[in-house]
Every structure is written in structure tokens, then in C-alpha cells.
Amino acid sequence: MAMDNTDTKIHGGGGETRLGQDDENDNKSGMRSAEAMLRLSPVILCVAALVLMLKDSETNELASLSYSNLGAFRYLVHVNGICAGYSLVAAIIAAMPRPITMSQAWTFFFFDQVLTYLILGAAAVATQVLYLAEKGDTTITWSSACESFGGFCHKATASVVITFIAVLCYALISIISSYKLFSKYDAPLRRPDS
Amino acid sequence: MAMDNTDTKIHGGGGETRLGQDDENDNKSGMRSAEAMLRLSPVILCVAALVLMLKDSETNELASLSYSNLGAFRYLVHVNGICAGYSLVAAIIAAMPRPITMSQAWTFFFFDQVLTYLILGAAAVATQVLYLAEKGDTTITWSSACESFGGFCHKATASVVITFIAVLCYALISIISSYKLFSKYDAPLRRPDS
Structure with a gap:
């Protein structure tokens, strides 16, 4: 019974660590799948x-108008391409069943931060161009392009x-x-066994 | 001395621990000042x-052209104002000589993330408008405004x-x-004394 397992985990002697370990492993594997799924979503979104x-x-x-006539949209296409490629690679690495090293954690952290800023910037400038294309700006004689x-x-x-x-x-x-x-971090400072 | 109080409270034990504690306190106070200084810089920058x-x-x-004629520049002004205000408050709180609580850490984390995204977005859209004002876009008949x-x-x-x-x-x-x-985080799972 499941109840018994929990009891052993809490009170037992040698079994305690092993069962705790199993729980932690289950937990880790669940978190790993969740992270890989989360990392896969931008692949689909960016490609779309x-x-x-x-x-x-x-x-x-x-006249004729294409995305390539506007710098902001070209930038959006490039950044979406980069993000899709990176997210795919990152999802594969994140799904691998082995503990990540410190350098891997730093690499993920660094690229995740940089790409978040890049894609946010791309989305922001594209929104600005869309806004101008929709409304135009009479003061500087920019006409609304979305009318045509x-x-x-x-x-x-x-x-x-x-x-x-x-x-x-x-x-x-x-x-x-x-x-x-x-x-x-913090762990090496606090734990006496390391 | 106040220092002794802290020592007795935590370990009350050997000299080694006490010295480590002193070091850690110095370290913390240094880090606190560094963080407060770092949080003060955006105040000056944003106000400028x-x-x-x-x-x-x-x-x-x-004709006459003012920042208020362009949505992106109005947004930049607002975001800079918000960031300057928040950074000032955050710097004061960060400089206070007491350990931060979990809810404070979450609040700082949340607002720092949100304001980073906000100010990055504002800088990005303003750059885009400047780019268009400088170069114009012939396909959609937007003239260069920076010439005049x-x-x-x-x-x-x-x-x-x-x-x-x-x-x-x-x-x-x-x-x-x-x-x-x-x-x-992680600490409650690992440390046997909590």
C-alpha cells in the first residue's frame, strides 16, 4: 500500500534514504519533462x-508591400528563427536524464536571458511599426499604410x-x-558535507 | 557589542565559527551597499x-515637432518616470541593514523583472521610431523626419x-x-537543522 511506503519513508532507518531518493528522482523526472515541454512551445510559436x-x-x-520592406519585420523574422533553433536544442538537452553541470546551468541561464530580451525587443519594435502603419503620424506626415x-x-x-x-x-x-x-548556490556555504 | 550577540544567537560555539560570522557580516554589508548603489544608478539615468x-x-x-507627437517617446517618458521612482524606493529598502524576508525577495524579484521588460520595450520602440525618423521608409511613403x-x-x-x-x-x-x-530555496530540503 502506498500509505505504508510513506510511513517507512518517514520512520524507517535504511529505507528512508532510498525511498526519499526515489521520490526525488520522480520529482526530478517530472520537472525535466515539464521543462522540456515548456522549452518546446517557443519552437512551435516562433516557427508559426x-x-x-x-x-x-x-x-x-x-504598389506592393512585403515584410522585407520594413526593418522591424525583418528583425522579427530573424529573431524568431534564432529562438526556434535555440529552443529546439535547449529542449533536447533539458530532456536528457542526467544532472546538469554548473557550466550548463550558466549557459542556459545566459542564453535564456539574452534571447528573452532579444525576442521582447523584436516584438516591441514590430508592435510599434504596426501601430504607426495603422494610425500613421500626421505631425511628421507619415500616412497610415493599413488603409491600403x-x-x-x-x-x-x-x-x-x-x-x-x-x-x-x-x-x-x-x-x-x-x-x-x-x-x-549558497549550498557550498551551508552544507557541512561538501 | 552587537556582533557578539549575533554570534551567540547562532552558534555560541568555537572561535572559528565566530570569525566566519564576522566575515559573512562584512560581506553582507558590502553587498548591501553595492546593491543600493546599483539600484541608485537607474534613478539618475532615468531622470536624465x-x-x-x-x-x-x-x-x-x-512645422513644429515635440516628443509628445510620437507615442513611442511619450511611452519612454512614462516608463523612465516609473523606473526612476521604483529604483529610488528599492534602493532605500535595499540599503536598510536587516535581512530581507521571503516576501520582500519575491516582491523585488517580480518588480525587477517587470520593469526590466518595460524599460527594454520602451527603449526598443523609441529606437525603432528614431530609425524610421532617420531613414524613412520609401515603400510606405514615410519621409525622413530628421532631415528637417x-x-x-x-x-x-x-x-x-x-x-x-x-x-x-x-x-x-x-x-x-x-x-x-x-x-x-533548496536550503530547507538540504539542511538537517530546519
Whole structure:
């Protein structure tokens, strides 16, 4: 019975450590799968945002507009590509059933932080361009582009919204990687056995 | 002496521990001052960027342009104001000579993360607008505004550069606050005396 196991874990002598260890291993394996899944989500999101933006072009009777005409959208495509590639590699490494080393924890922490900032920046500038394309700015005589290129703006908006969901995933991932890194610290100071 | 009290309270034991404790206290006080200084820097930077942007307006023979005509610059001013206020309060709290509680660590962590993302987003969108104002975009018939408003663009660039330095400070601060939060974890699982 499960109850008995718990009892042994709490009161028993030699069995205590082993059962505690098993629990911890189960816990770790669950956390590992959860982390790998979380790291896989940006792959799908970034690829979706990237493809949507890549295919975004519209031609009307006067002119033709494509994502590549706007620097912010080109940057969004590049960053989404980089993030998708990194997230895939990171998910594979995170799924491996072995304890991560200190240098791995630092590497994950560093890249997670940098890519979170990169993708947030890309989503922010793309939103700004969309805002200007939608509203224009009369003071500096920038006309609204979405009046003539409605379809283009819709697709671009969808791509930016998906990128923002990826930003949320990244924010969560960078919290997890900083937890995994920094919870390793302090330990050498406190534990007498190391 | 106050120092003795702390020693007796924690270990009451050998001289080795007491010396270690003294070292740790010195270390902590040094770290506290360093953190308070680091948290004060964005106050100065954000106020400088804010004032520079607020005073940024230019009138030529054809038109007049002020920061308030551009949404991105208004957003930059607001975020810089919020960050300056928060950083000042946070610096004062961080400088207080008492151990931080778990809820304080979580609060610092949360606000540091959110404000880092906010100020990074503000700096990114302002950069994008500056880029468009400098280069324009011929495909969607946006003219270069900096040709007619050179002085305006220079001041705005200075403000954005200062904001980016504040972003660097914030990135560092959010690493420190996540270290302070997460290094507290793991301890209850490992230490036998708690």
C-alpha cells in the first residue's frame, strides 16, 4: 500500500534514504519533462510567427508591400528563427536524464536571458511599426499604410501576437533557468558535507 | 557589542565559527551597499533620459515637432518616470541593514523583472521610431523626419542611449534579485537543522 511506503519513508532507518531518493528522482523526472515541454512551445510559436511573416506580402493597384520592406519585420523574422533553433536544442538537452553541470546551468541561464530580451525587443519594435502603419503620424506626415494594405497588417498583427506568446514562454523559461542556477548556490556555504 | 550577540544567537560555539560570522557580516554589508548603489544608478539615468526627452521639441519654418507627437517617446517618458521612482524606493529598502524576508525577495524579484521588460520595450520602440525618423521608409511613403528636425533627433537619440544604459543596470539588478530569491530555496530540503 502506498500509505505504508510513506510511513517507512518517514520512520524507517535504511529505507528512508532510498525511498526519499526515489521520490526525488520522480520529482526530478517530472520537472525535466515539464521543462522540456515548456522549452518546446517557443519552437512551435516562433516557427508559426516566422512563416506567417515570411508569407506576408500584398500587392494593390498602386504598389506592393512585403515584410522585407520594413526593418522591424525583418528583425522579427530573424529573431524568431534564432529562438526556434535555440529552443529546439535547449529542449533536447533539458530532456536528457542526467544532472546538469554548473557550466550548463550558466549557459542556459545566459542564453535564456539574452534571447528573452532579444525576442521582447523584436516584438516591441514590430508592435510599434504596426501601430504607426495603422494610425500613421500626421505631425511628421507619415500616412497610415493599413488603409491600403489591410490584409498585410492583419497577417503581421497575428505574427506579432504569436511572438508575444513566445515572449511569455521565454520569461517563464528564464525564471526557471535562474532558479536552477541560483538554487545551486549558497549550498557550498551551508552544507557541512561538501 | 552587537556582533557578539549575533554570534551567540547562532552558534555560541568555537572561535572559528565566530570569525566566519564576522566575515559573512562584512560581506553582507558590502553587498548591501553595492546593491543600493546599483539600484541608485537607474534613478539618475532615468531622470536624465526623461528630462532630455521632455525638453525635446523643435520648430522650423514649416512645422513644429515635440516628443509628445510620437507615442513611442511619450511611452519612454512614462516608463523612465516609473523606473526612476521604483529604483529610488528599492534602493532605500535595499540599503536598510536587516535581512530581507521571503516576501520582500519575491516582491523585488517580480518588480525587477517587470520593469526590466518595460524599460527594454520602451527603449526598443523609441529606437525603432528614431530609425524610421532617420531613414524613412520609401515603400510606405514615410519621409525622413530628421532631415528637417536634426536637433530633435539628436536629443532623442541621447535620451534613448541613456535609457539603454539604464536597461543594462536593470538586467544586472534582476540577475541579483533572482540570485537573492532563488539561493534561499533548496536550503530547507538540504539542511538537517530546519
